[in-house]
Structures are given as structure tokens and as C-alpha cells.
Amino acid sequence: IPTLPYDLTKTQFTRDLFNLKTIPVLIILRNKHFDREVPDLVTNARHLLVEDPTLSQVQWEEPDWRRTLFGPMLSINDGSDKAATLSVEEVLSADDYNYVAVFIGGQHCPYCRDFAPHVLKSHAALATDRRCKVIFMSADKSDENYEIMCNKLRGIPTLPYDLTKTQFTRDLFNLKTIPVLIILRNKHFDREVPDLVTNARHLLVEDPTLSQVQWEEPDWRRTLFGPMLSINDGSDKAATLSVEEVLSADDYNYVAVFIGGQHCPYCRDFAPHVLKSHAALATDRRCKVIFMSADKSDENYEIMCNKLRGIPTLPYD
Secondary structure, eight states, X not given: OOOOOSOHHHHHHHHHHTTOOSSOOOEEXXXXXXXXXXXXXXXXXXXXXXTOTTOTTSOOSOOOHHHHXXXXXXXXXXXXXXXXXXXXXXXXXXXXXXXXXXXXXXXXXHHHHHHHHHHHHHHHHHHHHSOEEEEEEEOOSSHHHHHHHHHHTTTXXXXXXXXXXXXXXXXXXXXXXXXXXXXXXXXXXXXXXXXXXXXXXXXXXXXXXXXXXXXXXXOHHHHHHOSEEEEOOSSSSOEEEEHHHHTOTTTOSEEEEEXXXXXXXXXXXXXXXXXXXXXXXXXXXOEEEEEEEOOSSHHHHHHHHHHTTTSOBOOOO
16 A cells, blocks of 8 residues: 655644544545645545445445436426436536526416416527526425426426425525526536526526527636737737637646836846747747736837737737
């Protein structure tokens, strides 16, 4: 068995990290997500191993928020007398859908009764145009009302009647009223909480395909740098390319952001070193250097850009 060097500081750090008060322990960690500060703890198997040497009782499968929120199975009510039952992974396959729209409502609620026909009318277009699968989660007060609402929503997958799961979901996303139509990104299934795009309850009636929703996933490159970069190659006219083209993850593992200005003497001294190194950083480290100006004027910005010809520059902002 591989052993760590003797280091009680590391041992205590690990015990504190996982709140391990006694020994012995046998903690099982998922060997992935290495960029996280704390790995996923599967279990402490100390009391299982003696009777179960291969730990067959451990829940080895990775958590999936779809199962946590919705349970293992969904009913597909296609209009026939008998609904088919499929696994949540089949119904909400990431190969087929990028988003999940969860309609939470109940037959007892007049606003939900008014909203349900709009959901029924839009669900097919959302699936084809937005790759967004609509499902129904009941907030009803009785089995009878649940069945009535399910019959109104034929063609939309429904969760089994379970007010505990409904309340858990409402608490998770701080949903105080019904109806709601929350849009979730259908990815990152190992997370405890999926990414919430929006609550589209007030959009759907006037906008059946939800064209106003910001469907694109956020990209920190656009947030920090904007959509376009100038490529100053030494000619009189700089080319302008999208930030995704310039900082493609296929080409570069890192981005080095030089922030400086012509008005700053230390920046003027440092700029030649950046210019000298940027090509080697790109080839040897897969690290793309870009320039972000801290100048006080357009004129100084232009001077510094000319000193850094060959390095992509952000618009003056």
C-alpha cells in the first residue's frame, strides 16, 4: 500500500478538512475535479470494510442533481391511458437537451390553471428550438388534483407526486410563489445545485419560445475582456477578432493579462520585457499574452499599443 511521508501537519490538516475526530478512518474520495480546494467525500468506510471487504454497500455512483431534485423516474404521459415510465437520465439526456424547464404548479391554484395551457402550447417548440425539455413538478394538495393537472399537461413528462421534493426544490431556488417555470442548465450533474438560468414564468405568455432569455452560457472571457480583441501585427490597420478566437482553449491553456499604461514609467520599462517574452510564452507554455490599458487618455493608449505590436489588445475602456 503506498504510504505518505511522516508528516503530522498534513495528517491534522486532512482530519480537520473532513472533520475526522477519531481514528482509524478509511475515507473514500473521488479522484477528479483536481482544481477544487476540497475533493468530494464519498464516505468514511471504517465500519464497513471488516464485514464487506469490497465495500459493495458504498454508493459509488457519482451524485446527479437530476436524481436529487426529480427522483430516478419520470412518467411520460403521451395521451394514452397508460403512461410510460423512464429513467430521469433518459428523459433529460444531455445528448438531447441543453436545458430543463421545470413547471411547478397545482390544480388548486387559479394562476397555475391559467398558465398551464401556455406551457403545453410551448413545450414542443422549446424542445426543438432551444433544446429545452419541459417537465412538470406538482405543488398540488391532493392526489386527485395532481391527476387533473397531469391530464391537462399530456405530452409533458411529470414527476411522481411528492410534495417533499417539490418543497425541497422551491427552497433550493427560493421560490416563494407558484406557478414558476425555472430554466436549468442540463449539465454539471455532479454539482449539488444546477445552474439556474431564469424563472421564465412572466416571459412565456408573451414569448412562447423564450427568445428574450439569455440562453448562452456565461463566459468569463467576455465578462472581463468584452467580445472583441484587436490584433496589432505591425501593419497600419489592426485586425479585430472575437475573444473566443484569440483565446481559444484549443490553442491556449493560460491567458497572461498585462495591465499598464504609457503614463506610468514602471509600465514603460516593463513593456519591452512583455513584448520580448510573449511569443515564447505562447509556444512553450501555451499562454496567450494580451494587453489591457490603464492609461489616462486615448493618445497614451495608442502609444502603448504601438509599443506592443503583435500582442492582442483590448479596446480602450
